[in-house]
Structure formats: C-alpha cells, structure tokens
Amino acid sequence: RKEVEQDPGPFNVPEGATVAFNCTYSNSASQSFFWYRQDCRKEPKLLMSVYSSGNEDGRFTAQLNRASQYISLLIRDSKLSDSATYLCVVNHNQGGKLIFGQGTELSVKP
C-alpha cells in the first residue's frame, strides 16, 4: 500500500465546475499536510498547507480528517489556468522528508 494515495485521474471538467480531489495517508504519525500544483515540465508550487480546522484560499478549500487519515482539496468555479497536476503531500516530521502522492491530473476545458 502506498503511503499517500490519490486518484490519478485525469479529471476533465468544464470551466466553472467544482472539482474535488481526495487523498489518504497511511502513517497516523504524519504531522503536516500540503497541496502542491505542478504544471507540465515545471516545478511543484505550494498551493496551500492543510490545517485540522480546514482552510480556504479564494476558490480553494482544503480539509483534513485525522481520524480517517484523509485530506481533500475543493476547487470552485474552475478556470482554464487550474489545469495542472495536483500533488497531495504529507510530512512525518522525519528530517524534512516529504511523502508525495502520485498526483491527480486536472484538465479544465472551455
């Protein structure tokens, strides 16, 4: 079983749609959680950290459920520019080692 699991997609959605990505992690000692986005042939960019209370940044909402070991990312009113691969990332606090999910590819169409 992978330490961090994501639906690989691809998700093909029309502009304006709401799309949700889910992620599960296996290590209950995990301490920090992040969503990164990665455009084709570019570096991963931090989208948002995920907190136990949930957090929102504009059209993006992240949720964490520690009991279920589950993380989610909701994108509302999706734009063409949201097309990218979204990486769910977990940190066990073992010297900075990040554990990446395989990524979920999103394609937003006109």
Added chain:
Amino acid sequence: DTEVTQTPKHLVMGMTNKKSLKCEQHMGHRAMYWYKQKAKKPPELMFVYSYEKLSINESVPSRFSPECPNSSLLNLHLHALQPEDSALYLCASSQASSGAYEQYFGPGTRLTVT
C-alpha cells in the same frame, strides 16, 4: 520572496563527463533538498541538508555527490552517470527541516545523459 534559483536549466552530458548543478536561495532558509523527478512521477527525495550538514541521504548512488558550501548554496556534483539518470533535478528549501515548514522548489535542471 519565495524564490529558489537553479542553474543550468538544461544539461546534456555524456556518461564519462563531470558536471555540477547549482541551487541558490536568499530566504534565510536553513534546510535545502535535492529531488529527482521522472516523467509522470512525483519527486523523489535524494538528499537533505540541515544547517549546512548532510542529514538525509536516501541511498543515492555515489555518482551523485552533494555539497553545501554555505547556507544559501547547494550543489550536486555528477560523475559517470547512466542514461537512466536522465530526469528533472529539483532543489528545494524550507525554513528548517522539521515537518511544519513548507518547502519551496526551484525551476529544476532538466538533465539528459547520453
């Protein structure tokens, strides 16, 4: 400013060459990382430096040799690479190597080994 810079952007090298990748950050971060990323895969951690000391080596072959000359710079020396080492090499930095801090990635060096 959350900027990490890397040079060169692209590198083509033969299996007998020696080359170096460079990474720089001016955010005052005390942890720096090297990752390797193959197409359609997530980044894989190679090395972690914390306060200029190597703290994690993920069993990387000795043909990859990291160096941290100071708190802002990180190098990766390459020697006798194999074609399967062709990949995107990403540098990242964070305020410290504890789990709470976000890591910021540079644009990467796209390496081709011929």
